[in-house]
Amino acid sequence: MKVISGTDTLGVGINIPIQSEVLTKLCKFDGERTRILSVRDFRQICGRAGRKGYDNRGTVVVQAPEHVVENLKLEAKAAGDKKKQRKLVRKKPPTKGYVHFDKATFQQLLKGKPEPLQSRFQVSHAMLLNVLSRPAGGCQAVKQLIKSCHDRNALQHRHGKTAIQMFRSLVEAEVVSLVDDPDRPGIKRAQVNVDLQREFSLNYSLSLYVVETIKLLKPELDSYPLDLLSLVEAILENPTIILRKQLDRIKGEAVGQMKAEGIEYDERMERLAELDYPKPNADFIYDSFNEFSAKHPWVGQENIRPKGAARELYEQCHDFRSFVVGYKLERAEGMVLRYLTDVYKALTQTVPEWARTPAVDDLIDYFGGVVCGVDASLLEEWERLRDPAQVLTQVVEEQKPETPRGITANQHTFTVLVRNAVFRLVQQLSRRQYGTVAAAVQAPSDQPSWTAERLEEMLVPYYEDHEAIRTDPRARGTEHCQIKHGHIEPGGTPAAGGSSSERRWRIVQVLVDPDEHNDWMLDLSVDLDRADEADGPVLVLHRIGS
Template sequence: MTQPTLADRLPADADADALFDLFLDWVGERGLALYPAQEEAILEVFTDNHVVLKTPTGSGKSLVAVAMHLHALARGKRSFYTSPIKALVSEKFFDLCGVFGPQRVGMMTGDSAVNRDAEIICCTAEILANIALREGVDAKADYVVMDEFHYYADKERGVAWQIPLLLLERATFLLMSATLGDTRPIEEHIERTTGRRVAVVSSEQRPVPLAFDYSEEPLHEALARLVDQDRAPIYLVNFTQRESAEEAQNLMSVNFASKEDKRTIADEIADVRFDTPYGKDMQRYLKHGIGLHHGGLLPKYRLVVERLSRKGLLKVISGTDTLGVGVNIPLRTVLFTKLCKYDGQKTAILSVRDFKQIAGRAGRKGYDDQGYVVAQAPAHLIENKRIEGRAAAAGKKKFVRKQAPQKGYVPWNEETFRALVERPPEPLESSFQVTHGMMVDLLQRPGNAYRKGGGYRLLIDLIGKSHEHDGSKRYLRRQARALFKGLRHAYVLEVRPHEYLRGQEVVVQADLQTDFSMMQALSLFLVEALGALDPDSPEFALDVVTLCESILEDPRAVLLKQLDKLKGQLINDMKAEGIEYEDRMKRIEGLTWPKPRADFIYRLFEIFEEQHPWVGHENVRPKSILRDMYERYLSFNDYVRELGLERMEGVLMRYLTGGFKTLVQTVPEMYRSDEVMDIIAFFRTALARVDASLIQEWERLMYGEERTVVPELAPPLDISREQRSFRARIRAELHALVKALAEGDWEEAAACVAQAPDDPWDAARFQAALEPFLEEHGRLIFDHTARLTDKTTVQPDGKHRWRVSQVLVDPEGENLWAISGEIDLREDTAPEGPMILVHTIG
């Protein structure tokens, strides 16, 4: 029998006291007891006050959030939970489904939407901000939990935490973080806006207290001591991905894991595909009991590290400071290798907020009585201390001291460390900004037709309400005027006679595709620039890709590798020509990474900038990564190996994913030629081989349907419904198979196709099937000709079944051989992996 949920226990017309008693009983049944700060905050929630909750990591803020959701349900209202990280949103969604029942809980992240009309919604902060912009005070968001509220001060994303406070005047807020600092200006604004009291609940009491230690011994000795003292698992905090990987490699010389743990780890990862170039290194680290965790890794590798860590199998995890939010790794000790970091502009001592956010992850509730935070002294000072000791023991008075690093270093000492421990976090500062996406959202708000000034007036009012100072507001108003002109010039906005009032009204063009997105600051430039391309040009599809790439952020690490490769090739060519060293160096001075159509793009942008002064400091960034991969038909692994990107596979993956989204969401339908669709399908197929978990999101984007993790809440996706995309995917899968066969990579060929249990095609079978072809023709051709559409045939063969064939191109041009197979989607209309079942090659 199914256990009743917390919502099922709600009595009719429960008052605050009855609700509190019900909640206490539920908490007790779970074997928990409330801390004083939790109890105080929950009472304030049930009294219908706003709450600012400032308590340490692990102190049970989530229970207070559950209380707010319960309070909302009891009053017949709708509540939202927001977080900065999609993974946390998903995790909270499943947690709340268990507490309140899946029929009452929904999720929206921008990548997925589940049960969007539910009484409780889990979403990213940006989603709620967009709802607030589009619906204003009428938004069905009566109670709002804003987790990790310190993001309010984030320069890039902080505006999403401020907008709901400005626009949701009827909502009740719960703002939570371990590192809020002084929030009095925010509290005063909420009280003025809503007319209700803000209760501030703060406590320094941690369920697992922290001990702080400053280490002046070499790093490996410090780690060994901590492991010997039973203070593992230890997170080794670095501030670059390179340092994280180097420390993981250095730790291979030390045995932290027992033989039994190593055997268990080997069993745990036996089914994991470490099939990218860096995969072998990751596998080696893990089998040795060492974890590596940073944003340059593929998501699947990070998830393996998190899973092994939760099982207590990794004694030391080397990673970056991204640990603070959204990483589910239970730790006993956090060890800082440095107390300074490069913030994008300069190297500086960590902020108190950053330090406490990371340090707060030490100590596992329910496992540890004590958590530990250790900071290493500067490495050169530790080494000098050892040199001094050796010199003193040998009776030497003179010795050479090791110098401090010349760059990327700011000195710190134990006093610096103690100040970070003892000082409160810095006050939160407003980071409000206006964007063209914000204006579009405001213009789409219902009721604008009856409102004088419409959405533009709403934006000006919003700037006036913001938490910025007067000088900043004046600048933002000027920027808003420029934004409006730019959107109108790009035909995103239309000014027309007002339907109900005198004068004119501003509306969003009705013929923009439903998934049109302005997620990039220069999306308007892309839309305008696409119109300058010649659709009859043989380079049209590649130029569409190039324009998309020009508005994406530069993955600098990848581009520098491209530049290194170009320089190496040029130097080798000049050496072969006998050019002297000095001349060679001069010739490579001005070299940069590939920038196809750069002059054309810069000219277009100059025109765009004259007509759209709001772009300000923005600029286009021509480059060729997506284009380069497609032109040479390189797989993800091929590209990683060629450029030596092993330690930054995740960087490449994120860039390719961003490029894919731009192609699908921002390129209007009129510019999606058949070859553009082929390019989209190529990346889908190539990257599916790397991390299939990304494909669900892509299918949703391509077919305009919601991806769901609760099947009964949405109909199954049918990828064959949109025929152009479906056939492009078929061609891409067949091309990937032919490429593998042409290269003699039989294992890869087997991985490119679906496998029938009663008729599998393994590597040996592919090799045997192609052997007669190779004996007759010598080699299989895979070039542009082999990928022409006339080489692929797709014929319907009943409902959700198709016969497919792919002509194999030979050097003589006879082309009598073909791969024949079928696609059967009767049981699964949205397969994540390969679709094609091979029947014959002959």
């Protein structure tokens, strides 16, 4: 391999023999802002130049900023021609994702001293739960852990106070209880609540806020799963790019509406400045968090971050691809997948068993299906890590010959993918997007292909009796989507012989109307073999009717 092109990760994260390096920039986006490389980062990256055992030195070249190089080229072309020099239009530096650097910046990085390392030790609920889960000596182990960290004595003392405050909050939330120590009569020891689900964890700094605030929600409401999702999203890091795209869309729609209303430019700009990305239940979340932080001093500078990125994806029943394309996030697919994976993990680990309703389980399955639909290996690996016993037996299992695995191998996960795809059709039909539906489904082999006109014609009788097709959380319930697993023919009878070419599931999706007569449905099937080939559900629509 002669050339490797990549981000600074190549220089920081891997160890490969590189003779020369070319840096196109001396600035980088660190997840929050664009900044000049630190001396430590610069030396770490440049230290990869030079192949051990082959060279006694390596070469590092830093390019000038792109606009500077382009301007030098323009000046060279116009050299000696005063007319061209007068008309010369120099390229301007980028307005986003750029911090100015020049030769002086390069020299400062060369001569500067690496910044001192700083301890990142922090006491967290997840740490306490992991240590307190030991059979004995959990509290003493926490003390020893704090004492052995690399912080100064004053900071260690502060960590100890934080640990005590967090421990008390865990006891108040009934996540941890104090029980009699059988080996030491009269002494209490900490024990993690055995009624919590096996995968329960508090891996996020404000996870306990979710556990306590869920009690304020009303499970009987149709909006309960969405309200719970908003709580979970509020404790996660902001996916800046997604939120920026959401705000851009809101502003675009607002501009169009204000222009139609004849609002003047200056007033439009003032109104646009007041807009923000969606923050569902923001008032409730802010108020409940203020009460939570007042009760728990360890919260400190931590803050809540209401947002609705995952909630929009769920409400609109997007799959990963449609969400990425809709917001033009193709260059940030990895970030989107990472955020949705965090949402799925947080829902699975943070929401206690007592707070889960069938609708919440459907919500969790939905995000599991979205993540699995993009990269099943991520979800499978995490599921294995959730079960230590499975990890221990993995070595034995790997010695067995591998069997072919397609997207249908995990029946539960594939069922979720099918249900999501079917409800997307319902949403599109409710918006009368017949062309989109026609492109998303196939017709049986003995029928003509579906067209927008044919679909619209089939739904004319429906709209004569009903005002609309509902797509609210209740209409999305699994009771309205019946899936018959196994070798099922479109008519609902088992396929003769049960050959692999006849592996079909039958799906009946009820179209919920405002009066809940529910007398219309979609009759579909999915071919499992074709789904394995396409790496996703291939839906065949047989009919729409009563």
